[in-house]
Amino acid sequence: MKICCCACGEDVSARLTTGREIYPHRRDLSRLPFWKCDSCKNFVGCHHKTSKPPTPLGCIPTPEIKNARQQIHRVLDPIWKSKRMSRKQVYRAVADQLGKSTYHTAEIRSVEEARTVYRIVQELAQ
Structure with missing residues (x-):
């Protein structure tokens, strides 16, 4: 693949x-x-719990990008888990800030892009 x-x-x-x-x-x-x-x-x-395994979760990250994605989720997940916003609303807000139609952390391809997303989710967390 x-x-x-x-x-x-x-x-x-x-x-x-x-x-x-x-x-x-x-x-x-x-x-x-x-x-x-x-x-x-x-x-x-992979999305192993879906009806179409083994679909990859996203692009193949470097260790630095993988770490950055984890840092993003440490800020992003509590926003929707606290029910302040739904998960869909959080992801929509991030996508809107990035000027994209959709957003998923697994599609982050660079450390620079991860830094941008991290700033956005920090603002949403406030």
């Missing part, structure tokens, strides 16, 4: 593997599907 790899900067022929390879120390993840870029060794998880 061709998936955008942030480290390689292009669509790559990713290889489907399992958590046994990606997280050998995590038995609980051993059967989950992942797409891996064999050039840079980065990977992305």
Whole structure:
């Protein structure tokens, strides 16, 4: 499957593997599907709980982008979990600020884009 790899900067022929390879120390993840870029060794998880597995969760991030995405969710998730805004409203607000029709954290492709999203969600959290 061709998936955008942030480290390689292009669509790559990713290889489907399992958590046994990606997280050998995590038995609980051993059967989950992942797409891996064999050039840079980065990977992305799959929508394994949907009717169409193994659809990738998004593009293949670098470790820095993956960390940035996690930081965004630490701010973004409490907004909708507190019921101040619905999850759909939060994602719509982020998309509007970015000038996009939709937004999903898994589509962040650069650290710069992650910084922009982080600023937006920090403002929404206030």
